[in-house]
Amino acid sequence: MKRIQNIGLVIFLIGLSLFTGTIFTGSFHLSPSALDAFIIEKDYQNEIIETELTKAIVTDNPLTIFEFSDRVRHAYEVANTHYDSLIAQYDAEKNWDKKGEQYLYKIYGKPHTLSFDLAKIAGKGYVKAYTGLMWMLTFGLGILGSLLFILPDLILLGKAGIKNDGIYLEASTNRGWIAWLVLIYLVSFYLLLYFMPDYVVNWTFIVDPISLFLNGSLASQWFLYGFLYCMIMVVMALRMYIKYRDNKYQVMRTTSVLFFQIVFAFLIPEIMTSLNMPGYDFKNAFPLDYDFFFDWNLDDLRNSGSIGLFILIWGIVLTSVIVPVMVYFFGKRWYCSWVCGCGGLAETLGDPYRQHSDKSLQAWKLERWLIHSVLIFSLVMTLVTLYCYFTGMPSFLGIHSQWIKDSYSFLIGAWFAGVIGTGFYPIFGNRIWCRFGCPLAAYMGIVQRFKSRFRITTNGGQCISCGNCSTYCEQGIDVRAYAQKGENIVRSSCVGCGICSAVCPRGVLKLENGPEKGRINPTDILLGNNIDLIQLVNKREK
Amino acid sequence: MKHIVIIGNGISGVTAARHIRKNSKNQITLVSGEAPYFFSRTALMYVYMGHMEFKHTQPYENWFWSKNKINLKQGFVNRIDTDNNCIIFEDNTSISYDQLVIASGSKTNKFGWPGQDSKGVMGLYHKQDLEQLEQFAPNNQVCKRAVIVGGGLIGIELAEMLRSRNIPVTFLVREKSFWNVVLPDQESEMINRHIKEHHVDLRLSTQLREIKSNDSGQVISIIIEETGEEIFCDVVGLTAGVSPNIDFVKDSNIVTGRGIKVNRFLETNISNIYAIGDCAEQQEPMGERKAIEAVWYTGRMMGETLAQTICNHRTAYHPGHWFNSAKFFDIEYQTYGWVWAKPKENEARFYWEHKNGKMCIHLNYDKNTHEFIGINNFGMRMRHAFFDKVLTKKKSVTYVLTHISDANFDPEFYKKYASEIVSKFNRENNTSIQLKKKSWKRIFSEA
Numbered sequence: 001m002k003r004i005q006n007i008g009l010v011i012f013l014i015g016l017s018l019f020t021g022t023i024f025t026g027s028f029h030l031s032p033s034a035l036d037a038f039i040i041e042k043d044y045q046n047e048i049i050e051t052e053l054t055k056a057i058v059t060d061n062p063l064t065i066f067e068f069s070d071r072v073r074h075a076y077e078v079a080n081t082h083y084d085s086l087i088a089q090y091d092a093e094k095n096w097d098k099k100g101e102q103y104l105y106k107i108y109g110k111p112h113t114l115s116f117d118l119a120k121i122a123g124k125g126y127v128k129a130y131t132g133l134m135w136m137l138t139f140g141l142g143i144l145g146s147l148l149f150i151l152p153d154l155i156l157l158g159k160a161g162i163k164n165d166g167i168y169l170e171a172s173t174n175r176g177w178i179a180w181l182v183l184i185y186l187v188s189f190y191l192l193l194y195f196m197p198d199y200v201v202n203w204t205f206i207v208d209p210i211s212l213f214l215n216g217s218l219a220s221q222w223f224l225y226g227f228l229y230c231m232i233m234v235v236m237a238l239r240m241y242i243k244y245r246d247n248k249y250q251v252m253r254t255t256s257v258l259f260f261q262i263v264f265a266f267l268i269p270e271i272m273t274s275l276n277m278p279g280y281d282f283k284n285a286f287p288l289d290y291d292f293f294f295d296w297n298l299d300d301l302r303n304s305g306s307i308g309l310f311i312l313i314w315g316i317v318l319t320s321v322i323v324p325v326m327v328y329f330f331g332k333r334w335y336c337s338w339v340c341g342c343g344g345l346a347e348t349l350g351d352p353y354r355q356h357s358d359k360s361l362q363a364w365k366l367e368r369w370l371i372h373s374v375l376i377f378s379l380v381m382t383l384v385t386l387y388c389y390f391t392g393m394p395s396f397l398g399i400h401s402q403w404i405k406d407s408y409s410f411l412i413g414a415w416f417a418g419v420i421g422t423g424f425y426p427i428f429g430n431r432i433w434c435r436f437g438c439p440l441a442a443y444m445g446i447v448q449r450f451k452s453r454f455r456i457t458t459n460g461g462q463c464i465s466c467g468n469c470s471t472y473c474e475q476g477i478d479v480r481a482y483a484q485k486g487e488n489i490v491r492s493s494c495v496g497c498g499i500c501s502a503v504c505p506r507g508v509l510k511l512e513n514g515p516e517k518g519r520i521n522p523t524d525i526l527l528g529n530n531i532d533l534i535q536l537v538n539k540r541e542k
Numbered sequence: 543m544k545h546i547v548i549i550g551n552g553i554s555g556v557t558a559a560r561h562i563r564k565n566s567k568n569q570i571t572l573v574s575g576e577a578p579y580f581f582s583r584t585a586l587m588y589v590y591m592g593h594m595e596f597k598h599t600q601p602y603e604n605w606f607w608s609k610n611k612i613n614l615k616q617g618f619v620n621r622i623d624t625d626n627n628c629i630i631f632e633d634n635t636s637i638s639y640d641q642l643v644i645a646s647g648s649k650t651n652k653f654g655w656p657g658q659d660s661k662g663v664m665g666l667y668h669k670q671d672l673e674q675l676e677q678f679a680p681n682n683q684v685c686k687r688a689v690i691v692g693g694g695l696i697g698i699e700l701a702e703m704l705r706s707r708n709i710p711v712t713f714l715v716r717e718k719s720f721w722n723v724v725l726p727d728q729e730s731e732m733i734n735r736h737i738k739e740h741h742v743d744l745r746l747s748t749q750l751r752e753i754k755s756n757d758s759g760q761v762i763s764i765i766i767e768e769t770g771e772e773i774f775c776d777v778v779g780l781t782a783g784v785s786p787n788i789d790f791v792k793d794s795n796i797v798t799g800r801g802i803k804v805n806r807f808l809e810t811n812i813s814n815i816y817a818i819g820d821c822a823e824q825q826e827p828m829g830e831r832k833a834i835e836a837v838w839y840t841g842r843m844m845g846e847t848l849a850q851t852i853c854n855h856r857t858a859y860h861p862g863h864w865f866n867s868a869k870f871f872d873i874e875y876q877t878y879g880w881v882w883a884k885p886k887e888n889e890a891r892f893y894w895e896h897k898n899g900k901m902c903i904h905l906n907y908d909k910n911t912h913e914f915i916g917i918n919n920f921g922m923r924m925r926h927a928f929f930d931k932v933l934t935k936k937k938s939v940t941y942v943l944t945h946i947s948d949a950n951f952d953p954e955f956y957k958k959y960a961s962e963i964v965s966k967f968n969r970e971n972n973t974s975i976q977l978k979k980k981s982w983k984r985i986f987s988e989a
Contacts, residue, residue: 460926
């Protein structure tokens with residue numbers, strides 16, 4: 001069995017190496033006609049860009065993606081610099097008409113995105129030519145290897161029960177060198193994905209056929225990410241099923257997040273796109289879905305007929321009615337641990353790292369400052385955006401709409417939620433984003449803390465302060481601090497994953513939805529000690 | 543302002559310190575030789591098993607103590623000078639006190655077995671025991687086999703620990719079945735099976751004759767009393783119970799028996815000295831309770847109680863209904879009220895076991911009045927508050943079974959066995975108890 005696992009590990013590493021290696025393969029250059037077609041399609045008014053791009057990438061010399069990217073970005077810069085200098089010139093001449101005109105000729109968007117779009121048509125090579133085979137060698141081997149590594153646990157882990165043996169003895173789960181390597185890989189992955197998608201254009205070739213089948217167009221880096229996300233969740237969910245097979249709550253919850261990821265976050269938006277509708281994730285609630293009220297999205301929805309209108313209304317109702325009502329009845333776990341995509345990845349891929357969340361009081365303070373700041377940030381951004389959208393002004397309250405949107409997308413959307421949120425899993429735990437950053441979690445947390453039927457009940461005086469609950473709380477809640485006082489846990493950050501209850505060796509914790517009365521139960525003396533409490537209280541009042 | 547000195551920073555001493563701080567401005571000094579900061583003794587096993595690091599066993603962050611003005615003093619106490627109100631440490635330094643609380647806990651029982659002090663022979667109680675185990679049994683190359691002597695809670699925990707590193711374990715149990723002095727036959731048998739399922743070489747009705755060591759004093763084998771069989775091993779775990787850790791008290795004027803003798807108010811014979819937790823021995827046992835109870839929960843309760851007395855609110859120790867819990871490998875155990883190993887004359891029993899053999903409940907009730915006396919539940923969780931109320935109100939076994947759904951504390955979506963349990967009871971007793979649906983109102987109603 002152990003042999004099978006080792007073979008699996010080797011196969012997985014081969015798959016991962018091949019996947020990573022594909023980045024460096026292929027050749028990129030364009031024919032004049034292809035470039036023409038591209039420029040016409042993009043409707044560039046810029047006269048320089050065509051010459052510059054022709055110089056750069058219409059060549060018989062095959063380029064690597066890195067050279068290709070360099071050249072395209074250079075062309076982009078030259079073209080824009082040309083108009084920038086014209087702008088400066090007309091500005092000096094106070095020729096406002098001419099100056100304004102130049103802005104129309106400039107190219108907008110990120111240079112790496114232009115490079116990605118061009119690379120998508122310019123790419124040639126083995127990966128693009130043999131997508132099926134390459135899929136097998138990368139995704140296929142990765143999945144096969146993972147399964148060989150994971151499935152033997154059904155026997156190796158022994159009888160059903162809590163399976164945390166050795167977690168703090170192994171380099172992969174105890175912040176050892178393996179964990180650091182995984183962190184570096186994940187962070188690099190996200191940096192490439194968000195900021196240098198052209199460098200990983202080869203990866204998107206592998207999933208082109210799947211993308212074509214689902215939505216009728218070639219795969220973007222986001223399609224690749226969505227597909228990879230689902231694959232990873234499926235594989236790691238199998239691990240969850242094996243590890244927590246004694247615990248029906250965990251099995252149900254895992255199935256639920258898997259379903260919502262594959263069907264709601266992935267399939268439905270893709271199919272909608274293929275039907276010429278806006279691709280919308282119906283479970284992604286604002287303000288986690290921070291660009292829901294961005295002008296481009298509102299325009300898109302307004303131009304999409306009745307389905308667009310429906311999505312608009314649904315999005316508003318989801319955040320303002322469904323989310324708080326569900327949190328009232330079930331706690332925010334209904335979203336964070338049962339539905340959410342970020343939560344889904346955290347609970348599958350991130351489960352081996354859940355013990356790394358910081359339980360200190362300091363961390364709790366930081367958490368409250370950060371997460372509520374992000375909530376306010378997202379709300380201010382939305383307010384400014386909407387005001388500007390409806391009035392046509394460029395700014396509100398002195399805040400420039402485009403600036404705040406860009407800042408939020410960059411700082412929160414890309415860095416916090418992606419690079420840090422997932423990249424830091426192996427060292428800082430699997431819910432960094434959910435705990436410190438997610439504005440939706442902050443919003444639901446406020447509801448959960450003050451108006452909800454959900455709590456984790458502490459079972460009288462049974463706690464022995466062992467600390468398993470706190471150690472394995474991915475949200476960094478010091479569960480034991482409450483349990484050992486006989487108090488229920490009603491913290492706003494609790495995502496209701498149920499692991500504290502699972503790992504408790506004495507049956508002390510139970511996630512429950514019940515009447516609000518008795519939900520918060522401060523205790524002086526724990527159940528089981530018959531000290532005369534009335535006398536105690538009287539004494540205190542004196 | 544008095545100076546309260548507490549010897550021992552386990553659950554009893556720390557609970558006392560915390561509650562004294564809550565209720566007074568007294569100066570508090572918490573003395574420990576074992577570890578600078580309070581940790582949960584019951585969690586040591588999880589450190590060895592790799593579930594946690596040692597720091598995770600500490601319920602309070604290190605700043606907690608100075609913030610709450612609880613002085614920590616590290617050192618082993620050598621003796622107590624009751625005439626001059628001071629304690630003297632091993633290094634001959636001393637601290638004087640106005641009131642002294644002894645909460646020094648337990649030590650591992652050793653019954654004079656030959657070789658019991660060899661290297662590689664250890665109990666599992668102190669932090670130092672854990673460190674020794676890590677030294678002598680880091681893996682199954684260094685420790686090719688371990689022998690555990692004594693079939694109680696600590697013994698089975700040690701077995702679980704060693705098995706987590708795939709170390710072969712032989713487990714000597716004096717009784718004819720595991721923990722059979724406490725558990726009724728059925729539960730005991732269930733745990734026997736479970737121990738074997740975890741590949742432990744379980745030897746029932748087996749005692750230790752001697753421990754053999756090599757020239758350097760390292761254990762090499764043990765000899766079994768009954769058969770004379772020699773079992774080669776690198777580690778011997780002595781887990782045949784614990785007894786009060788009071789050697790440093792013996793030379794003082796404080797009256798001791800097996801433990802430090804205390805009255806209902808946890809006061810010793812010396813007016814400003816108290817004893818709580820594992821090391822305290824009640825002069826007259828209360829109800830069915832033993833004079834010495836080495837249990838986490840009772841230590842905590844004594845700490846809660848004594849803090850009242852020290853804060854000028856003299857309060858008798860009055861533990862409520864008995865409860866306890868443990869975990870035997872994968873099987874959780876809770877008990878509320880009393881379920882003796884053997885039924886007493888007035889007692890009737892009801893036992894239900896799941897067909898998977900890992901889940902059961904055992905009800906104890908009065909044969910004549912049908913008053914509920916206690917429950918053992920294995921592999922399923924029950925609500926403490928429910929049974930505390932039932933016991934206080936002296937409800938019948940019929941009431942308990944009717945409302946057993948209120949008592950269930952298993953996680954959501956777990957399969958419920960209430961109706962199966964009730965129908966078995968009805969079948970065996972010709973009753974027609976009707977199960978009621980879970981009611982939040984009842985669960986929250988005042989006791």
